[in-house]
Amino acid sequence: MENTLAALGRLGIIPIVKIERAEDALPLGKALIAGGLPCAEITFRTGAAAQAIQSLSSACPELMLGAGTVLTIEQAETAVRAGARFIVAPGFDPELVDWCQARDLPVLPGVATASEISAALKKRLKVLKFFPSEMLGGVAMLKALSGPFVDVKFVATGGVSSANLATYLALPCVYACGGSWMVESKLISGGQFGEITRLAAQACAIVRQARPASA
Numbered sequence: 001m002e003n004t005l006a007a008l009g010r011l012g013i014i015p016i017v018k019i020e021r022a023e024d025a026l027p028l029g030k031a032l033i034a035g036g037l038p039c040a041e042i043t044f045r046t047g048a049a050a051q052a053i054q055s056l057s058s059a060c061p062e063l064m065l066g067a068g069t070v071l072t073i074e075q076a077e078t079a080v081r082a083g084a085r086f087i088v089a090p091g092f093d094p095e096l097v098d099w100c101q102a103r104d105l106p107v108l109p110g111v112a113t114a115s116e117i118s119a120a121l122k123k124r125l126k127v128l129k130f131f132p133s134e135m136l137g138g139v140a141m142l143k144a145l146s147g148p149f150v151d152v153k154f155v156a157t158g159g160v161s162s163a164n165l166a167t168y169l170a171l172p173c174v175y176a177c178g179g180s181w182m183v184e185s186k187l188i189s190g191g192q193f194g195e196i197t198r199l200a201a202q203a204c205a206i207v208r209q210a211r212p213a214s215a
């Protein structure tokens, strides 16, 4: 069976979700699946995150479900109990990484500098979240960083949209991109699940075009 990280790389996009009401989780998951993007990173930026993960993991097992904005080991524990299959953090927290690695749980810690990448390499991590990507210099910065760090792959996140997704995916060092544009909070709270499906399908079409070999 394909492992979680490989599946994320194949999909090429991780929708980053901030959900206010857990009851919106199910229609959201179905909308993403209908758009051909069976993946969601539910961020611990709201009190509904754990319950949303819980209901999605039992109702939509085909959804690749992760927890984002994980700042503490307690949140990681809660996320895993709820059914999260991978952990994403905005920064590089060695203790959180250790906790995940001890449980064979895929973890994508955020890095923004060469020093943080070096620290992540010490943990034998090869796929890292690059955050906040556009604000750090985006594609140009990733090209510069991948000079010395030849084996590192990045999940570029922060300021990625349908307008620049293809440019990111064209870089060999870009493993996938994370983004909230197809699952914006106002679309979720406004019940605009058809629009989420449309934007997810559009994002998948961009991935297919940018990576024809893996389509």
Ligand code: 3PG
Pocket: 016, 043, 068, 069, 131, 157, 158, 159, 160, 178, 179, 180, 181
């Ligand atoms: C994240 O949590 O990684 C970012 O908030 C996502 O960035 P975006 O909202 O610019 O896509």
